[in-house]
Amino acid sequence: MLNNQFKKGELYSFISGKASTAIARKLQKNFKHAGIEITIEQWSILSQLWKEDGRSQQQLCEATFRDKPSITRLVDNLEKLDLVKRVPSKNDRRINLIFLTTAAKNLESETMEIANATLNEALEGVNQKDLETAKTVLQKVYDNLA
Amino acid sequence: MLNNQFKKGELYSFISGKASTAIARKLQKNFKHAGIEITIEQWSILSQLWKEDGRSQQQLCEATFRDKPSITRLVDNLEKLDLVKRVPSKNDRRINLIFLTTAAKNLESETMEIANATLNEALEGVNQKDLETAKTVLQKVYDNLA
DNA sequence: AACATATAGTTGTTTATGCAACTATACAAA
DNA sequence: TTTGTATAGTTGCATAAACAACTATATGTT
Numbered sequence: 001m002l003n004n005q006f007k008k009g010e011l012y013s014f015i016s017g018k019a020s021t022a023i024a025r026k027l028q029k030n031f032k033h034a035g036i037e038i039t040i041e042q043w044s045i046l047s048q049l050w051k052e053d054g055r056s057q058q059q060l061c062e063a064t065f066r067d068k069p070s071i072t073r074l075v076d077n078l079e080k081l082d083l084v085k086r087v088p089s090k091n092d093r094r095i096n097l098i099f100l101t102t103a104a105k106n107l108e109s110e111t112m113e114i115a116n117a118t119l120n121e122a123l124e125g126v127n128q129k130d131l132e133t134a135k136t137v138l139q140k141v142y143d144n145l146a
Numbered sequence: 147m148l149n150n151q152f153k154k155g156e157l158y159s160f161i162s163g164k165a166s167t168a169i170a171r172k173l174q175k176n177f178k179h180a181g182i183e184i185t186i187e188q189w190s191i192l193s194q195l196w197k198e199d200g201r202s203q204q205q206l207c208e209a210t211f212r213d214k215p216s217i218t219r220l221v222d223n224l225e226k227l228d229l230v231k232r233v234p235s236k237n238d239r240r241i242n243l244i245f246l247t248t249a250a251k252n253l254e255s256e257t258m259e260i261a262n263a264t265l266n267e268a269l270e271g272v273n274q275k276d277l278e279t280a281k282t283v284l285q286k287v288y289d290n291l292a
Numbered sequence: 293a294a295c296a297t298a299t300a301g302t303t304g305t306t307t308a309t310g311c312a313a314c315t316a317t318a319c320a321a322a
Numbered sequence: 323t324t325t326g327t328a329t330a331g332t333t334g335c336a337t338a339a340a341c342a343a344c345t346a347t348a349t350g351t352t
Contacts, residue, residue: 012190014265015170018211019284020163022291025310027161041338044162058300065164070339072302077337094300094347119160122287130279137280138165141268145168171340187308204330216309218332223307240317240330 019122027118034114036107038081043111045074046083046100050108054097056089083107165268173264180260182253184227189257191220192229192246196254200243202235229253 024040031038038046048055048063055063057071064071075098078084083104089095123131170186177184184192194201194209203217210217221244224230229250235241269277
């Protein structure tokens with residue numbers, strides 16, 4: 001029984017994920033400061049495509065832990081910004097394959113640099129071993145509920 | 147230098163806070179299953195008021211790591227649900243003090259039980275020491291960026 | 293072929309967040 | 323008193339998430 005593990009006051013703090021929102025907000029600010037006008041959520045989709053271009057919306061759902069409507073709308077917005085293009089699959093006409101445009105390809109190195117710098121700032125003073133522990137705990141929490 | 151601490155693929159996963167969103171989603175589901183029709187965000191405000199009733203919107207901002215517009219709208223929605231009431235402060239007419247209604251007071255014990263049970267499920271198999279480490283790391287990340 | 297079922301994606305609705313611009317009150321200094 | 327400034331809260335706008343209901347295509351069974 002873990003019943004008194006959290007004092008009542010800490011409960012929401014843990015649920016709210018204030019650390020991850022703080023990183024996201026900071027990263028957003030750093031993008032803006034560099035003149036890059038995309039949201040963190042859009043960037044998270046581009047990140048997946050930089051790893052492997054031409055993935056289906058379904059694959060993007062799984063890779064970014066979002067549901068299908070969320071991906072539909074993120075892809076909508078990315079298409080409006082001319083950063084991706086939907087291409088219907090020839091094998092299976094239900095599927096849209098999402099491809100990066102040249103504009104999006106040009107964003108990779110700069111945004112990844114900013115993201116890495118932001119993360120380094122966030123993790124300043126955190127030792128490697130504790131970080132590994134934290135990642136393991138968070139993964140376990142996720143697995144317990146998934 | 148922490149430059150290669152994260153493999154590229156893990157970067158977004160850490161930023162996205164999938165563990166906290168998984169807990170939030172589960173808690174939301176458990177509320178719904180118990181017939182409690184409030185959102186996690188609304189519940190987070192009520193939690194603060196259960197600890198101390200009659201706080202200002204500004205105090206709720208600080209306690210829940212939200213900005214002022216977010217609190218304005220959450221209080222709007224809670225008022226529509228007859229769970230809180232705005233009462234202008236007599237000392238300082240800029241301030242709204244937020245008070246729980248009887249209906250909201252009646253929600254405390256049941257929702258806190260559900261929240262604790264959900265958290266226990268989320269933390270199953272996580273030992274106390276690792277949890278403390280994770281909390282310390284997340285706090286440090288927050289402090290580094292705040 | 294016909295039917296059922298599963299899968300991929302879209303649309304509508306509600307709620308919430310982030311940011312900028314705004315109003316109103318309080319307070320402090322000249 | 324006037325002027326400036328800080329603080330509390332609200333409003334408008336864009337983006338995103340969760341959920342349910344929907345369309346269209348694919349697949350498997352009889």
